[in-house]
Amino acid sequence: MGSLGDHAGGGNTRVIAGRYRLEARLGRGGMGLVWRATDLLLGRQVAVKELARDEALSDAEAEQQRERTLREARAVAQLRHPHVIVVHDVVVQDEHPYIVMELIEGGSLAGRLARGGPLDAHEVARMGIDLLGALSTAHEAGILHRDLKPANVLLERATGRFVLTDFGIAQLSGATTLTEVGSFVGSPEYTAPERMAGERTGPGSDLWSLGALLVTALAGESPFRRDSIGGVLHAVVYDDIRPPAAAAPLLPVVLGLLDRDPRRRLDAAQAEALLRAYVATGRMPDAPRERPGAVPPRHSVLPGRAGGPGRPGRPKRGGYASAGWELPPAALAGGRPGGRQGRAALIAAALAAAVTGAGVSAALLVGRDGDGARAPSSSTASPTPTVTVTDRSPGPSSPEAPQGYRIAEDPGGFALAVPETFRREPDGPGVSYVSPDGTYRIGIRQTGRVPGGPLAAQRRADAEGPRNHPGYREGRVTETTRNGRPAALWEFTRDGFAEGGKGGGDADGRRTFDLCWEEDGRTVDVWVSAPVADAAQARRYFDAAVDTFVRR
CATH class of the missing domain: 1.10.510.10 (Transferase(Phosphotransferase) domain 1)
Structure with missing residues (x-):
């Protein structure tokens, strides 16, 4: 600083x-x-x-x-x-x-x-x-x-x-x-x-x-x-x-x-x-x-x-x-x-x-x-x-894709930048964009308003982390903002395993970055998960996804 x-x-x-x-x-x-x-x-x-x-x-x-x-x-x-x-x-x-x-x-x-x-x-x-x-x-x-x-x-x-x-x-x-x-x-x-x-x-x-x-x-x-x-x-x-x-x-x-x-x-x-x-x-x-x-x-x-x-x-x-x-x-x-x-x-x-x-x-x-x-x-x-x-020649409401990324216009009603080689996969109530080898996963989920707002939601998720994530550790929640709106950043590590059975496991565990905020009456979660050894690259993917995310 x-x-x-x-x-x-x-x-x-x-x-x-x-x-x-x-x-x-x-x-x-x-x-x-x-x-x-x-x-x-x-x-x-x-x-x-x-x-x-x-x-x-x-x-x-x-x-x-x-x-x-x-x-x-x-x-x-x-x-x-x-x-x-x-x-x-x-x-x-x-x-x-x-x-x-x-x-x-x-x-x-x-x-x-x-x-x-x-x-x-x-x-x-x-x-x-x-x-x-x-x-x-x-x-x-x-x-x-x-x-x-x-x-x-x-x-x-x-x-x-x-x-x-x-x-x-x-x-x-x-x-x-x-x-x-x-x-x-x-x-x-x-x-x-x-x-x-x-x-x-x-x-x-x-x-x-x-x-x-x-x-x-x-x-x-x-x-x-x-x-x-x-x-x-x-x-x-x-x-x-x-x-x-x-x-x-x-x-x-x-x-x-x-x-x-x-x-x-x-x-x-x-x-x-x-x-x-x-x-x-x-x-x-x-x-x-x-x-x-x-x-x-x-x-x-x-x-x-x-x-x-x-x-x-x-x-x-x-x-x-x-x-x-x-x-x-x-x-x-x-x-x-x-x-x-x-x-x-x-x-x-x-x-x-x-x-x-x-x-x-x-x-x-x-x-x-x-x-x-x-x-x-x-x-x-x-x-x-x-x-x-x-x-770059973006439209008035289009996000800009950094070099090596593309703008994914998702049928779920949003757009964001993901690496060019990542493929879309349904993921429960949300959607993920996954690297070819499964090492990196970018997840997006939109729901209705949650009690207490983003900060309360992330704190509840952190408290429930040991029950929902094997080997949950190093969890922390930070109050922040996103485009002037209240938001909360949740970071944690859990035991490594192959997500979806398609690779991405890691002996040292996996690191997740998850930002939650409210927009247009909806609660938006954007998260990125990767092996601990690749946390720095995961953070770059996370920043690109959060910075370019727009609702349609």
């Missing part, structure tokens, strides 16, 4: 929600203003992020973004980890959303690096351990950060605690996006190549960003910093990755996290083990050469140099730290081999998206505000991102 700015500003005596008195501006970024405030009810200091309205959006688009942001903020508020920002409250006043968070005295990592230069390797290793714990907690809850960068890491002055912030709100602003909403979100210098390619992403993409962040903290700037957005994209998806000499103490974990092939990239547990070993001994053990199911490493020299593309090359002077990696075919858009031409096409697509994105400037694309301060913005899970621009 919001990050604490590094510059104090003027005072303000506004009181929002009848409770939070805004007193001093702490910072301004692409997402809006961050205030120091007092919680008048509990008598404590808090930080309040006042989210800005993107004027390029229509009223309907702005409403949709606000609803998604508030829903994601409430989801993040359920996370409990000492290195994840605590979200106390989410309020709306005069149609402006505000996120109320714990106040971290000390500023951001970006400010620390700007004022004092790079950190020592021991402190960077400790930071990596803290952030890996925060990311693992979020990933287990099905939440991807997707914008890990120095501006979104806070350093508490009194304790030295690193805190990860700004989950879930990058889509409110074009300040750090390559294109408009639904296409690409994030800061290119810290964005994994598979996200640039528009491929399916998961927790590994956040780990790539952490690898780039570790290098930045050690060397003072991103390993992918270039003078133009085109240069940044080229560096991320094509150039040899050459960590600077300052990264040498943590080199195995840096190289392991910055593997362009997600199948070979270090996972969180491996990276944490390496960093803990360094903190304990002052030496970094070698990274595991292979992971179960990983493809063998494939190194090369720069195209055109001795050894030739695709042939093993001898490390240049400087040893392992200067050995280059070639982008494997699997990391290209669509997974197609293509060598130089494929990479060039990917970069061209990304550049086209960057140029076409309305109201986006190159300065903001590389993560800077107009005054030179890094923009503190971020994102969460959303429909699969892409660096191409989608041509």
